[in-house]
Amino acid sequence: MWFLTHTWIMPALMALSFLAILAVGKRLPKKGSEIGVAAVGICFVLALLTAGSWWQHTNDTGESGEHASGVLAVAPGAGDAEEHDPEAFSDVEQGCSRVVDEADHEGNSEKAEADHEGDTEGEEHSSGIAPGESASAESTAVATAEEGEGHAATKPVVRCFTWFDNGPADSSTITVGTMVDGQSVFMLVVVGLISLLVHIYSTDYVNGDRRYTHYFAFLSLFTASMMFFVLAQSTLQMIVGWELVGVCSFALIGHWWEEKPNSNAALKAFLTNRVGDIGLLVGMIILYFAAGRSFSILDINILAASGGISHGLLLVASVCLLAAVMSKSGQFILHTWLPDAMAGPTPVSALIHAATMVVAGIYLVARLYPVFFEGLSIAGSSVNLLAVVGAVTAMFGALLAFVQKDVKKVLAYSTISQLGFMVTALGVGAWTAAMFHLFTHAMFKACLFLGAGSMSHAAHHSFNMVDDYGGLRKIMPRTFWTFIIATGALAGIFPLSGFWSKDEILAGHGTFFSEGGNGTYHVMLAMLIIGAFCTAAYMTRTIWYCFYGEYRGVGTPHESGPRITVPLIILATLGAVVGFLNLPKSIGPINFPESLHTQFEQFVEPVGAYFPSISHAEFNVPLALFSLAVAGLGVLLPYLYYFKGGLAPIRDLSERNALARWGKNVLVNKYYFDWLYTDVITGFVKGPLARAANWFNAKVLDGIVDGVGAGAVVTGQWVYENIDQEVVDGAVNAAGTTATETGGVLRYLQSGRIQQYAALFFAAAALLAGVFVVATG
Amino acid sequence: MLLNQFLLLAAILFSIGVYGVIVRRNGVLVLMSIELILNSVNINLIAFSTYHGLGGQVFALFVIAVAAAEVGVGLAIVLLIYRNRRSVDIDALDELKG
């Protein structure tokens, strides 16, 4: 328990490391990197211990939490009384969640009675499948029963202190603290691990850089802010962490800001994120008021899951938050900053893509999942905004990766596409699959990025795989093999980790012939399968350009040193094996023993009143075989095309076929999104709009004016002679004289002397006030 | 004591302050006149707080603090004017004349 209640040490340590590096880093023998590495190393060990402690905690809960499974895993709407069961939140400190506090208050009086009857009732519940409830809950009955078997309510460990207390204590207390449950613990491990490896890698990669110390300081701050975000107890803290992560990525993307494109990319990342941040703020404010003036995540989640917040409010809030997720996690249509963010140093890209920046968006959705689940009515529907955004991103992002020359850009679009997978998974209710994919993706994507960095290290800091790489297979065997393994994992080749997580996501949609647990999302399933095919294909293309053929760059490449290859090997190993952490219960006829299957799910997925009761898809053998076949085809086609020189019909297709050329142009221009933003939207006002106005002015208005003018000349002549000279001139002269005289008087008023104005102001105010007093009196 | 005796005293001070703002040419003197105005408002606030609780006193404290800030910035501006024009004569500042 000590580790679970003292998680704040980790972000605090990293923040301290940031300050220490800035303060004394330059004077140390290794320019401050030793502080960063030591701090993140300690954090990683702490994160592992925390994870172990959580493991223990969950097991304890499983054994002693007799209330938990039956009571808390009920279908939505089945029990309003039960979710106030205080037992489920016995680890929540007083004051951190008003809902829990109130439940405690009510619970204490009833507890005495409950204790007497507790044993018998408890057993009824722990057998779980309370038949009456299942029957009444109809469509989710099966899911409820299944959850009852293996799951106990995992109690989040919440600790907080009051930051400030303004006014009556029940209405506006703002607390700061940590909320530790499976989700945050696993993210802590991911962040700690990736950050540690990136730190070690960076000591070699940016060695000799002009801002080496500054770089490590910001790596520390980056880690600190992500951990702060992950551990947030209140939505206010999440906002702070979110913005800190954004600032750090801004600083690191623009690390080499002397070159204009780099600082532009940093600005673009920051500004694009600002667009989404508006959504974040609005969404969080809505949730604050909706949950009865509470920033506590626990309050918001419990109320959202139990129907304590109206559906309309949840819908608006989740759409607002989705905007934030789209910008942070690079979802269409706010993804354009992510490929440009490759301007930063490669280890930073690895950190951003695997563990920190872009993952924050996914984490946000997962953290406030009841809001999205209820707000978007994920259960039992066949389309929702989250799933659509994710699926579109997954498919179109993967297509974009085909036309990139820069290996880092391929990986960037790959990340966009994989994040699309996660968002879709969240959108179809496959929460665990999304988190599991985040986990496996962190391993192999970090490995791929670091591998790309290793290659550019060899090829004179170029990332252009088409022009400067090639034939690196023999020269850099360690990089090659780790890259291959990570690629296989990304493409979803059995039995590497990506296969398991991707398949879980696909299964979460339901198959084409049966319904999924949370509704049927056939369209999204089809789009994701296309995305998976493209993923396998573009990665094979990347492998070809990087490692086969002849070396096309300058100089003699060489294998990188151990500080680069060791992290690669660690990540590749993890990328290969972590998939086994969440084996399905059974694959066809093979049944796995209970201690092996769905371990990740059991220890990460929250069960309890603060989480909606989602159903879990079973491993589906035909679907898995199909997706494996699709991935195999995705590898095979480019293999024939590049490695064997086959597939003559489609070679140079884009030069012969207009449609193909058009398609390629669209891809090369990134669907014209950048063009849309910079040229159309910003250019519209100054360009076409102005021209259109000009044209309208020149042709239409002038034509009318000319026509009118001709007529007017004729009439004018008559008018001039008869009316103008006689009537009007007289009036005009009179008016002119009057104006001159009035102006002569008034011009003394505009003296430019402030005090005169003040005198007028006060006099006028006094007069008006007098009029007012008299009139109302 | 009557409420009005304080309010009328404040009104007189206010008007004197306004007079000072209008007729004084020296920037520092104008600032002093503004202080008179602010103080008359404070008297009002305190007098009314005998009716409506301590909020008036709190606001008077706020006004005092804001006045301190105002004098600081105001004198800095006057200094800047003096440095640029060798004079703090407000009559000479007629840049607002179109």
Next chain:
Amino acid sequence: MIAALAPLSFLAQSATGNSFDVPANVVFYIVAAFMVFAAIRVVTTDNIVHAALWLILVLSGVGLNFLLLQAEFVAITQILVYLGAIVVLFLFGIMLTRAPLGRADDLDNNMRPIGVAVGLLLTAVIAFALIRTFGNDSLTFEAYAGSQAVAGNNRTTALANEIFGPQLIPFEVLSVLLTAALIGAIVLARRD
């Protein structure tokens, strides 16, 4: 007797008959007379340093008024901040701008008649409105009594509870404002 002190005799009618009223009224009218005189001197004197010194008198009078209104803490703050800080700041300002230390006959512009007219007009309007609205209302101090009960018979404690309770956010914002003003003053006055 009190009626003889001032032409504003209607002010002296004691509505409460509190024994404190008579001496308090005496003090008030003496102080008020001094304050009005001093304030007029502030805006009419032809010596800048004297103006600052007359201002001290006015500000002290305001402090005394606060005491009469049983706002001791504000009175002390008034003396500390105004006499201790702001007047000193004014004297610095006078010195730094090389203002004439003796008599100077160009301190006023040519708008005296306008100023007098505006001032009298303002006084008249405000006085009319006040007399119409508040007439002979006497001070009650009931609101203070209410807060005394809360704060254990100590008005300063009650004031502190008010500031650091309901008014906390304005108070914090005020501290930000002061910082901003400080920085602004430095930026403006810096010689660069």
